[in-house]
Amino acid sequence: MAAMPGRALLAKLTALVLGPASADVLPAALHCTSSALAVPSPTPGTEEFTCPPYFHARTCCQLNEMLKIWEKVEDMLQFIVRVLDDQGRDLQAAEEEEAAGLWDDGSACAKYHVQLFSSRLQGSRAAREATAKGLDILQGSTMHLLCAACFQSSSTLKLEQVDNFTKSALLSLQDRMGAIFTEQLLQDVPPDPSCSLAYVTELTAGSLFPAWGRFSPALRTSSTSLLQAFSAWMDRVLSLLVEVPGSLLFQHTMLKLLLFYGERPDSDAFRLLIGQAAPSESQHAPIQADPPNLCPDNTARLFLFVRQAVQASTVSKCYKELQAIQSPLLRWVVTNQSHVTALSDEAALRGQSPKVELIWRRFEVRNLDSFVADVCPGLPAWVADVEAMDCQAGTADTISRLTTAPVEEDLLSSSWPSGLRPARPQPPPVSWPPLLINKYIQAHAALVRQLATGGEPANPKVLVYVCTAMSYCGGHGDRLNGMLSAFVLALLSDRAFFIDSQRPVPLSMVLQPRPGGLDWRMFGSHAALAASFNLNDNLAAFEQNPRSVLESQEQVIRLVSNQRLTAAALHASEQRAESLGLSRQPELHSHLFRMLFAPSPALQARLNARNLPAGRRIGLHFRAGDQMPQNWKDPPRHALSQLDEFLDCAESLEKDYGWEATFILFADTDKVLTMPRVKELMSLGKLVWPSEPDGLVHLDRSPATLTVRGLLQTWADWWTLAFDVDALVLCHSGFGATALEIGHRRPAVVGRGCVPADGSTG
Numbered sequence: 001m002a003a004m005p006g007r008a009l010l011a012k013l014t015a016l017v018l019g020p021a022s023a024d025v026l027p028a029a030l031h032c033t034s035s036a037l038a039v040p041s042p043t044p045g046t047e048e049f050t051c052p053p054y055f056h057a058r059t060c061c062q063l064n065e066m067l068k069i070w071e072k073v074e075d076m077l078q079f080i081v082r083v084l085d086d087q088g089r090d091l092q093a094a095e096e097e098e099a100a101g102l103w104d105d106g107s108a109c110a111k112y113h114v115q116l117f118s119s120r121l122q123g124s125r126a127a128r129e130a131t132a133k134g135l136d137i138l139q140g141s142t143m144h145l146l147c148a149a150c151f152q153s154s155s156t157l158k159l160e161q162v163d164n165f166t167k168s169a170l171l172s173l174q175d176r177m178g179a180i181f182t183e184q185l186l187q188d189v190p191p192d193p194s195c196s197l198a199y200v201t202e203l204t205a206g207s208l209f210p211a212w213g214r215f216s217p218a219l220r221t222s223s224t225s226l227l228q229a230f231s232a233w234m235d236r237v238l239s240l241l242v243e244v245p246g247s248l249l250f251q252h253t254m255l256k257l258l259l260f261y262g263e264r265p266d267s268d269a270f271r272l273l274i275g276q277a278a279p280s281e282s283q284h285a286p287i288q289a290d291p292p293n294l295c296p297d298n299t300a301r302l303f304l305f306v307r308q309a310v311q312a313s314t315v316s317k318c319y320k321e322l323q324a325i326q327s328p329l330l331r332w333v334v335t336n337q338s339h340v341t342a343l344s345d346e347a348a349l350r351g352q353s354p355k356v357e358l359i360w361r362r363f364e365v366r367n368l369d370s371f372v373a374d375v376c377p378g379l380p381a382w383v384a385d386v387e388a389m390d391c392q393a394g395t396a397d398t399i400s401r402l403t404t405a406p407v408e409e410d411l412l413s414s415s416w417p418s419g420l421r422p423a424r425p426q427p428p429p430v431s432w433p434p435l436l437i438n439k440y441i442q443a444h445a446a447l448v449r450q451l452a453t454g455g456e457p458a459n460p461k462v463l464v465y466v467c468t469a470m471s472y473c474g475g476h477g478d479r480l481n482g483m484l485s486a487f488v489l490a491l492l493s494d495r496a497f498f499i500d501s502q503r504p505v506p507l508s509m510v511l512q513p514r515p516g517g518l519d520w521r522m523f524g525s526h527a528a529l530a531a532s533f534n535l536n537d538n539l540a541a542f543e544q545n546p547r548s549v550l551e552s553q554e555q556v557i558r559l560v561s562n563q564r565l566t567a568a569a570l571h572a573s574e575q576r577a578e579s580l581g582l583s584r585q586p587e588l589h590s591h592l593f594r595m596l597f598a599p600s601p602a603l604q605a606r607l608n609a610r611n612l613p614a615g616r617r618i619g620l621h622f623r624a625g626d627q628m629p630q631n632w633k634d635p636p637r638h639a640l641s642q643l644d645e646f647l648d649c650a651e652s653l654e655k656d657y658g659w660e661a662t663f664i665l666f667a668d669t670d671k672v673l674t675m676p677r678v679k680e681l682m683s684l685g686k687l688v689w690p691s692e693p694d695g696l697v698h699l700d701r702s703p704a705t706l707t708v709r710g711l712l713q714t715w716a717d718w719w720t721l722a723f724d725v726d727a728l729v730l731c732h733s734g735f736g737a738t739a740l741e742i743g744h745r746r747p748a749v750v751g752r753g754c755v756p757a758d759g760s761t762g
């Protein structure tokens with residue numbers, strides 16, 4: 001197709017949206033076949049992509065780049081077809097239900113509640129019609145922009161006209177979506193406070209997306225490839241097309257759940273959506289943890305950092321070459337599970353325990369020096385990047401000499417093996433909160449007050465982390481990493497930070513702004529064509545060009561990301577990070593989390609009701625992955641039989657620290673409860689299972705209905721792992737890794753191999 005991508009698709013779309021009869025009156029979207037310039041189609045027999053005659057022949061674009069872009073256009077159109085198709089079916093089903101009068105139960109606030117439902121269906125239908133028109137604009141303007149980016153034009157006037165037309169078409173699309181959104185806000189105002197529903201109230205808690213961030217139609221081609229620039233641009237227009245109809249339908253589903261759970265006051269979903277916290281006798285009290293000890297007796301002298309991508313065989317070979325070095329001198333810092341396995345196997349062959357020699361991290365260490373200063377403070381040590389090392393016969397001797405009995409020549413770098421150097425001493429991190437962070441909080445509060453009055457402030461720069469009904473937000477760990485990284489970006493670029501997170505429920509229903517901290521709540525970002533960055537699953541794009549975000553001149557940025565951008569961002573703005581006091585903070589994400597979040601009343605009540613046993617507690621997180629196929633689809637992670645290893649590991653941790661502890665087990669399957677060892681430990685009161693089986697859900701893998709059922713429990717589980725246990729036994733999952741990093745610093749291990757884990761932000 002390459003050209004006219006749309007003909008067939010667009011006809012299908014129009015039929016979908018407006019009904020089959022109107023497909024004939026399809027607007028002739030793109031008249032550019034008459035140009036002499038043509039990009040041949042990759043598929044023989046289909047039309048070519050040609051630009052209008054007012055473009056000259058001189059091109060500065062690669063043919064296959066243009067083809068790739070056009071392929072992308074087609075992908076996106078197909079995506080919209082699918083989305084509209086799904087939404088159309090849902091909408092129709094909902095309308096039929098409504099016609100049957102399902103929702104009119106005759107109670108006091110019934111009229112208002114009926115209106116919550118019916119206005120959403122009407123809004124969604126109206127937004128669909130706007131979407132259909134928007135598709136033409138998307139297609140036509142993409143073609144135009146592409147031609148304009150690639151060819152010189154004979155007529156600047158013509159270009160300007162088309163530009164103007166595109167802009168005003170997009171502006172009117174945004175206005176239409178904005179009007180539908182605003183109409184919904186009006187419909188949601190309850191006639192009487194007694195009719196209000198917590199879920200609906202929270203949808204508009206906090207600040208409205210600022211007017212000055214609304215319209216930003218520009219296609220930015222500087223400093224990125226044309227393909228990336230186009231993808232980003234189409235992504236944004238696409239989200240303007242699908243977000244409003246999608247979110248109204250999504251909210252409609254949530255309202256149905258709300259009715260359903262309204263009759264089940266004992267359920268977590270009732271507490272969450274309807275917001276009546278059960279009073280509780282017990283008060284949940286966080287623990288005061290002991291810090292981890294990853295450098296017992298200050299023995300370590302050499303830290304070997306193994307990057308994720310290094311071949312496991314390279315690591316094994318190096319390990320063998322360095323065997324002669326006394327083991328307490330070395331620490332291998334690894335991230336990739338295959339390296340853990342390879343090194344554990346080698347250690348086992350030597351009769352060593354990997355507990356002594358390995359430190360596992362969820363993320364690679366960026367700043368080797370501050371890592372060493374944090375783990376083994378005050379000690380002279382060496383650091384090595386295993387990838388840069390040349391492990392061969394003799395390396396071990398040199399290292400032994402350097403670390404235990406250096407001679408005068410060893411002061412010269414020429415006598416150091418390649419890849420190895422002394423760790424540089426580090427100044428201690430600034431104590432938290434640094435001065436400028438307090439100032440930032442004050443400025444943020446002033447901005448929030450201004451937003452409430454509608455005025456435009458002197459520094460209107462804002463960054464909004466976004467998770468909408470239609471965007472991909474990822475699971476628990478992904479979201480926390482995405483949000484906290486977004487906050488780091490906001491701090492580094494001096495932007496006020498906000499969160500517009502609506503899926504499955506507004507974030508403030510589980511985490512509320514910390515009193516005296518930032519009021520980060522924002523809504524309505526999805527009804528605007530705002531400047532945006534989408535970094536989902538794309539850390540590489542950010543690492544390649546962190547300045548595109550950090551130095552963006554846009555006043556308001558929407559950021560969609562499930563990635564941990566913190567390290568790359570701190571590295572890219574070193575000076576600003578230093579002056580803010582963010583550099584070398586081993587607990588940076590933990591500090592930032594506590595600056596932003598406190599449990600909502602519903603979550604607090606859930607935590608209080610948990611009634612954890614007193615004394616030392618060791619939290620175990622076990623993710624089997626594929627054991628609950630009725631609730632989600634997830635690849636297998638850990639076989640059930642591996643839980644034994646986790647329990648052994650918890651026992652050895654207990655022994656190492658001389659504790660008498662209770663094990664608090666969290667797993668994503670209640671099948672663990674059938675294991676004899678678990679049964680026995682439970683009957684002895686040694687092991688506690690605080691979950692309820694029907695609350696086991698995966699945030700990104702279960703349907704919304706199930707997610708809501710288990711949302712409160714999932715957050716409570718995470719909170720307990722983060723703040724209420726003295727030590728952690730983890731599996732490979734962002735859920736546990738974020739609990740380790742964000743909670744108190746304390747001892748932690750990876751269950752498999754019982755390898756010590758480090759959760760500092762570095």
Ligand SMILES: *[C@@H]1O[C@H](CO)[C@@H](O)[C@H](O)[C@H]1NC(C)=O
Nearest residue numbers: 157158159160161162163164
């Ligand atoms: C395009 O819009 C700008 C700003 O509104 C206006 O000044 C200009 O005359 C328009 N150009 C054409 C060719 O219509």
Ligand SMILES: *[C@@H]1O[C@H](CO)[C@@H](O)[C@H](O)[C@H]1NC(C)=O
Nearest residue numbers: 308309310311312336338339
């Ligand atoms: C982890 O190591 C394996 C084997 O050495 C390798 O194939 C894989 O790509 C590595 N993972 C990452 C994220 O680099």
